[in-house]
Amino acid sequence: MIFPSGDAQVFNGEDAQLNVQNGIPRFYIMQLHNKGQRFHKITRHERCTQCLGSLEGKDWLMVVCPPYNDIDNPVLEELATFPIPGNCFIKLEVVTWHAGPYCNHEFVDFYNLELSDTNVLDYFTHDFITSHQLVFEML
Template structure:
């Protein structure tokens, strides 16, 4: 039987600055504000955009699979102002993320995140029984643009997200 390491991954409060290697944090702006770099910089021109609400049930805070999408950006946000957690790693040229660059974030319910093309991500994670999330991606993202790395197989590691 193969042994593995359970790594504790502390979740840091998300800011525009500390999330920049992975994507963008988008917060409320005043009505009528013109489009600028603080707005979500979307890549959705490679298929039919899909905006939907997905209900996720709690699955704890441990993960060993991490996924990326290279054909589109993805936006996620919780409904009802619920806080949630997400683990990410920056885009990488190979089929595996850089293990040393995996980070976790606490995301408040008053903003959403946009993941850059190729950003590895695991989650959302939360403590409630379920949370509804809005999700913007392409209509076939989960069929044709869904590359997953099993961290147990690749590195012998599983992560557990801890809040500060």
């Protein structure tokens, strides 16, 4: 939020509630090349929230499954795909299953806020080819 000079900034329940206390936060830019719209793996992080957004204003897609699902097996019927406008960012709650970001652009730069070791120590992936012999395509 941007506040006029002299106005106090108040943090409240409408602001994104981030969980980055379990390590060193890392804010970085990742460039993804023509990710397409097919996936068979979905991931979750148990130690932090994650925020993602497109830098160039390009639309993209994200697949999510609620965080209350079994630790190893997301509930297939609860997978949901969301188109994300290029001028928005998203926050994934702790342990939310997610696949993406996906897009058909040649490349997109995304900003990503997570912990510095998220992709090493806090990266749990489910493979639908192994469990259900499935590959999904978003339309």
